[in-house]
Amino acid sequence: MITSENIWQDISAIREKVPLVHSITNYVAMNNTANALLALGASPVMAHAENEVEDMLDIAGALVVNIGTLSDPWIRAMKLAIEKARASEIPIVFDPVGAGATGLRNNAIYVLFPSGPPTIIRGNASEINAAALSAATTRGVDSTESSESALHSAKRLVDSYGSTVCVSGAVDYVLDGENMIKIHNGHHLMPKVTALGCTASVLCAAFAAVNPSPLKATAGAMATMGVAGELAAESDFCRGPGSFQVAFLDALYNLTFEDLRGKLRVE
Amino acid sequence: MITSENIWQDISAIREKVPLVHSITNYVAMNNTANALLALGASPVMAHAENEVEDMLDIAGALVVNIGTLSDPWIRAMKLAIEKARASEIPIVFDPVGAGATGLRNNAIYVLFPSGPPTIIRGNASEINAAALSAATTRGVDSTESSESALHSAKRLVDSYGSTVCVSGAVDYVLDGENMIKIHNGHHLMPKVTALGCTASVLCAAFAAVNPSPLKATAGAMATMGVAGELAAESDFCRGPGSFQVAFLDALYNLTFEDLRGKLRVE
């Protein structure tokens, strides 16, 4: 359904076209996601003010909305950005960080999804469950539920909003109304580094800026995350989560078609 | 007074229970403190909006309040969070970053301490002096005073608020109304990396989430910081403050009882 050739075509397009990814994201992740976009070959920009987000979308190839550190003015800016992106046919990636943990996050989702359905929604099982208004109770921003358990919620989001949904975890499930791709790449150190989920979301945005299929863009981005994670962990540079994070950026930057072909495990 | 066995028991409990630490902290430190909590075995979450902080405490095991990059809305959210944590008997760690440097920071302390006395206060000598309303003039966020000179201020804070106080520096002093523990671990590169003081405070919170004695929790966290710092500096990976920071996270993640027993220097 997706091959290393497909993914490599997207990576090559990103490196050639250098799409600008506009992120309205949380304070914790900003530096990581900017560096990951640069390492991949894309270009990051951040703007969060209500009187700036629409202008920034005039030059952006994709929008990322991430609710990891929310406040009311940011929610209002997210709404404006989403409406503008929708009107301009710019792909929107929504990362429901910590959904279910508080009313503010849940309400943000309730307000934002209808104002411009996300092209892609990526979260862990807890977050996808909460985003789908299921009865899940979430515990902060780390998932305590299996990815499989969130597939029902993911399908509800696909049906309600027409989004492509990724439930990330040990196995990443990427689905739209017709297909589901499972990605088995990744490494157990990845959840020990903050903002790698947020990083996955911005890679989805970079891929979506060059690939008109949200399903393939998302699967390609998640596979690229997983393969870069495996390369980082296998590097003699890596001794724990600190050096893993550094090696991950190096691996993303140095990624070759041979790496991808040799490591890709999708079904 | 505190042994490597005591500290290891807390670290094991953190790794097993994975306490959620809710931080309202400064923008500079957020990424570092999140990664340090993950490397230790705890789980980080950040929320700073007035209409979210109380909800987040419903699922948190400890609260960190850090005044490193303040504004009025954040101070109001800190007050709500502190009151909720106090009412819910959740330990509160207060980090008075840059106390004494500006009226805003001093006023924040004046308002926040009485609204919910901190379980633990951790700062450098300048900050503890300023927090105690002594005549100290502070110079930014780096301490220019010796830890010893701040012990009188620390005792005043213990007496006024019933807090456990840590004056961190080349020697860390941890004291409550009855006892004082001195920790000699650490490395001279540590003040050359931003946010390692803030990191110490979040480790105090993770320990306090599993140990009902604030004195032992604080001493254990500070000793763990110091030992991880020594391991990082001794690693062949470390060549300066950049690689030290990376090696510090690796050391925290890989820390063993033998490391702790071999290096702990407390009295």
Place this chain on the structure above:
Amino acid sequence: MITSENIWQDISAIREKVPLVHSITNYVAMNNTANALLALGASPVMAHAENEVEDMLDIAGALVVNIGTLSDPWIRAMKLAIEKARASEIPIVFDPVGAGATGLRNNAIYVLFPSGPPTIIRGNASEINAAALSAATTRGVDSTESSESALHSAKRLVDSYGSTVCVSGAVDYVLDGENMIKIHNGHHLMPKVTALGCTASVLCAAFAAVNPSPLKATAGAMATMGVAGELAAESDFCRGPGSFQVAFLDALYNLTFEDLRGKLRVE
């Protein structure tokens, strides 16, 4: 015009006097710029609230204003800080990140430059062009124009505001009303790491805190950036942009006069 001896004199003065650099900067760069200042030997502090920025300048040796993640309250605080710095004869470094990308950024420059002309303006070619109100269209925060093309804009800024201007790029141009220094140091990995431009600006501020000549301070800072970047890239530690960033901080910390003398390429 500037020699390794001149630059080393400034670095030695920074290490000895440890100037406090107050930054009002973007969320993405804060951690990087704090660490770079510490590695260089200076001391960072961040404060952005309207009711705090003036107080902080009472203890600061330089001010950095960076518009990378703007909002109206921050612009108002920048204005207050700039006026206070001007009145107190504290050098001001202005980094027009993403100038030209949005009306908010352009308006911020229009408001802020007249309220206190910057001592030093440092940006890439696109940003300097936009800051000079030239017809340039900019594309996010990465420059798509050559440094040479922005020299006309730089001269307009020098004439209008009396500022020293640095157009950074593969070659860095530093000019005031009388002189121009070209710096050929640097490495192609540097634009692949986020916030290295912002880092250059805070180094300019640290140098300006110890050197009364803005031209020499800026040239010294840019040369130090470039030499540290070359040392980092040549290190066996460096395998890509992740490890480059780490090695850059190590190189800045470990920099010697011999390094500088051996690598400096200015004209």
